[in-house]
Amino acid sequence: xxxxxxxxxxxxxxxxxxxxxxxxxxxxxxxxxxxxxSHAIAVGLDAPIEVNVKGSTGYYCAGxxxxxxxxxxxxxxxxxxxxxxxxxxIVEGDASQYAGATGHGGTLxxxxxxxxxxxxxxxxxDIIVHGNIGHMSAFMAQSxxxxxxxxxxxALGDSCYEARFFVRGSVKSLGADCxxxxxxxxxxxxxxxxxxxxxxxxxxxxxxxYGSARQLYNFDVDNAAxx
Amino acid sequence: xxxxxxxxLKDKSLEPQLGDMLTDMLITMTDRGPDSAGIxxxxxxxxxxxxxxxxxxxxxxxxxxxxxxxxxxxxxxxEMTIKDTHAVLEVKASELDAARAALTTLRPRVRLMSRGExxxxxxxxxxxxxxxxxxxxxxxxxSHGIGHTRMATESAVTTMGAHPFNTGLDQCLVxxxxxxxxxxxxxxxxxxxxxxxxxxxxxxxxxxxxxxxxNGATLGEALDSSLDDLDGFFTFVVGTKxxxxxVRDPIACKxxxxxxxxxxxxxxxxxxxxxxxxxxxxxxxxxxxxxTVYFWSHNxxxxxxxxxx
Numbered sequence: 001x002x003x004x005x006x007x008x009x010x011x012x013x014x015x016x017x018x019x020x021x022x023x024x025x026x027x028x029x030x031x032x033x034x035x036x037x038s039h040a041i042a043v044g045l046d047a048p049i050e051v052n053v054k055g056s057t058g059y060y061c062a063g064x065x066x067x068x069x070x071x072x073x074x075x076x077x078x079x080x081x082x083x084x085x086x087x088x089x090i091v092e093g094d095a096s097q098y099a100g101a102t103g104h105g106g107t108l109x110x111x112x113x114x115x116x117x118x119x120x121x122x123x124x125x126d127i128i129v130h131g132n133i134g135h136m137s138a139f140m141a142q143s144x145x146x147x148x149x150x151x152x153x154x155a156l157g158d159s160c161y162e163a164r165f166f167v168r169g170s171v172k173s174l175g176a177d178c179x180x181x182x183x184x185x186x187x188x189x190x191x192x193x194x195x196x197x198x199x200x201x202x203x204x205x206x207x208x209x210y211g212s213a214r215q216l217y218n219f220d221v222d223n224a225a226x227x
Numbered sequence: 228x229x230x231x232x233x234x235x236l237k238d239k240s241l242e243p244q245l246g247d248m249l250t251d252m253l254i255t256m257t258d259r260g261p262d263s264a265g266i267x268x269x270x271x272x273x274x275x276x277x278x279x280x281x282x283x284x285x286x287x288x289x290x291x292x293x294x295x296x297x298x299x300x301x302x303x304x305x306e307m308t309i310k311d312t313h314a315v316l317e318v319k320a321s322e323l324d325a326a327r328a329a330l331t332t333l334r335p336r337v338r339l340m341s342r343g344e345x346x347x348x349x350x351x352x353x354x355x356x357x358x359x360x361x362x363x364x365x366x367x368x369x370s371h372g373i374g375h376t377r378m379a380t381e382s383a384v385t386t387m388g389a390h391p392f393n394t395g396l397d398q399c400l401v402x403x404x405x406x407x408x409x410x411x412x413x414x415x416x417x418x419x420x421x422x423x424x425x426x427x428x429x430x431x432x433x434x435x436x437x438x439x440x441x442n443g444a445t446l447g448e449a450l451d452s453s454l455d456d457l458d459g460f461f462t463f464v465v466g467t468k469x470x471x472x473x474v475r476d477p478i479a480c481k482x483x484x485x486x487x488x489x490x491x492x493x494x495x496x497x498x499x500x501x502x503x504x505x506x507x508x509x510x511x512x513x514x515x516x517x518x519t520v521y522f523w524s525h526n527x528x529x530x531x532x533x534x535x536x
Contacts, residue, residue, distance in 0.1 A: 056502075
């Protein structure tokens with residue numbers, strides 16, 4: 001295991017060191033100490049390494065991640081795992097605004113709560129939240145899954161496309177064109193796998209599914225006044 | 228952007244370190260706004276005294292014998308403490324309004340930063356580090372305080388455009404965000420007779436709260452109605468003689484994080500601002516909810532009141 005003291009060695013050296021790891025590196029486990037809410041920790045990784053951040057992070061931790069597993073042992077600031085392509089990001093505490101925004105793939109697991117705009121414009125990422133998510137989550141979500149073991153805030157899934165949202169608790173309000181949908185066997189199967197991947201102690205039968213009503217896809221003359 | 232910090236001490240033994248802790252928090256936020264910086268600090272018991280904190284671009288001229296000149300105009304003693312471009316004038320509490328009125332004729336160029344029994348506001352153009360050094364903020368003690376570092380978007384980088392803004396006796400406001408209806412609101416408030424000095428959006432927000440409270444609203448009610456009447460982005464932190472409050476607009480895209488322990492309640496635009504506080508690793512850390520007014524007071528139990536967006 002490699003240990004990196006962020007306070008002593010600096011952010012640029014950290015990210016350059018992690019970027020230098022090849023796919024077949026032997027240095028597969030990294031511990032980052034003294035993160036102290038710093039921005040852009042472990043961004044742009046592209047190797048199957050495991051990075052443990054020992055504390056809370058600031059803006060954009062693990063952004064653009066590919067292949068790597070980034071584990072934040074604390075809370076994460078705005079934009080954690082933004083635009084993730086693959087790999088896994090785990091946040092032990094809470095995540096601030098727009099967690100997993102625009103993510104194309106991989107898995108984001110938040111053990112606490114996520115704040116507003118979680119999964120905004122997501123494009124294939126799976127986001128699994130043990131607690132609650134805030135308002136405007138999954139705005140314009142295109143594909144992928146959000147699992148919420150707690151409650152969802154206002155305007156869930158506003159103007160969403162083909163992403164799926166599974167919520168166990170209450171939904172404060174649904175956004176435009178987002179509706180509750182039937183839970184069919186294939187959804188139970190999918191959710192079972194997601195809950196297992198996220199380490200959630202919840203039964204798939206306790207969840208409701210939400211998604212697009214597909215009414216905003218095409219121009220509708222009756223809606224002309226709203227455009 | 229802008230950066231905000233706030234610290235409300237529950238543990239009296241930390242009071243001598245308030246200025247030092249708040250200064251460290253503010254310096255950490257420098258890269259959120261390097262234009263100007265300011266701090267509002269609430270000292271201890273006033274013993275029937277009240278303070279005017281004033282600023283001048285030519286302190287050598289304006290502050291020369293200002294205490295003597297003021298003493299001739301009002302009843303009782305005047306104590307003046309000069310710190311760089313600022314001076315604190317301490318007078319009998321009952322003479323505060325008279326002193327303020329006398330100042331406008333004695334020294335018309337001097338600007339009022341704050342008035343109140345325990346509040347002092349220091350603010351200038353420059354980096355937080357430099358502003359803190361000029362006013363010796365690290366040496367200040369107190370029960371609570373608020374700091375701000377500014378990245379100007381809506382108006383000029385001037386002393387009067389810097390935060391905190393004094394909204395009333397012992398009250399102040401700092402703001403991260405931008406108000407979009409400040410021009411129309413400024414016109415409205417000016418018609419109501421409210422004095423607004425600059426083209427700054429936050430000054431309008433501060434004047435709005437002052438006006439609401441002049442018309443009988445409590446600070447909590449004024450903050451509540453700000454959610455209806457102010458358009459734009461804001462995270463506000465307000466200070467009063469007894470405590471501080473936090474409110475974010477319903478969209479809540481301006482960041483805010485809070486931490487609470489048995490010793491303090493702390494606010495930061497980012498968690499980075501809080502990392503060196505004592506016991507932060509065991510603190511309860513959370514993000515204040517949108518459209519919710521939070522308040523901590525030395526005299527009452529904390530409140531969090533949600534307002535429908």
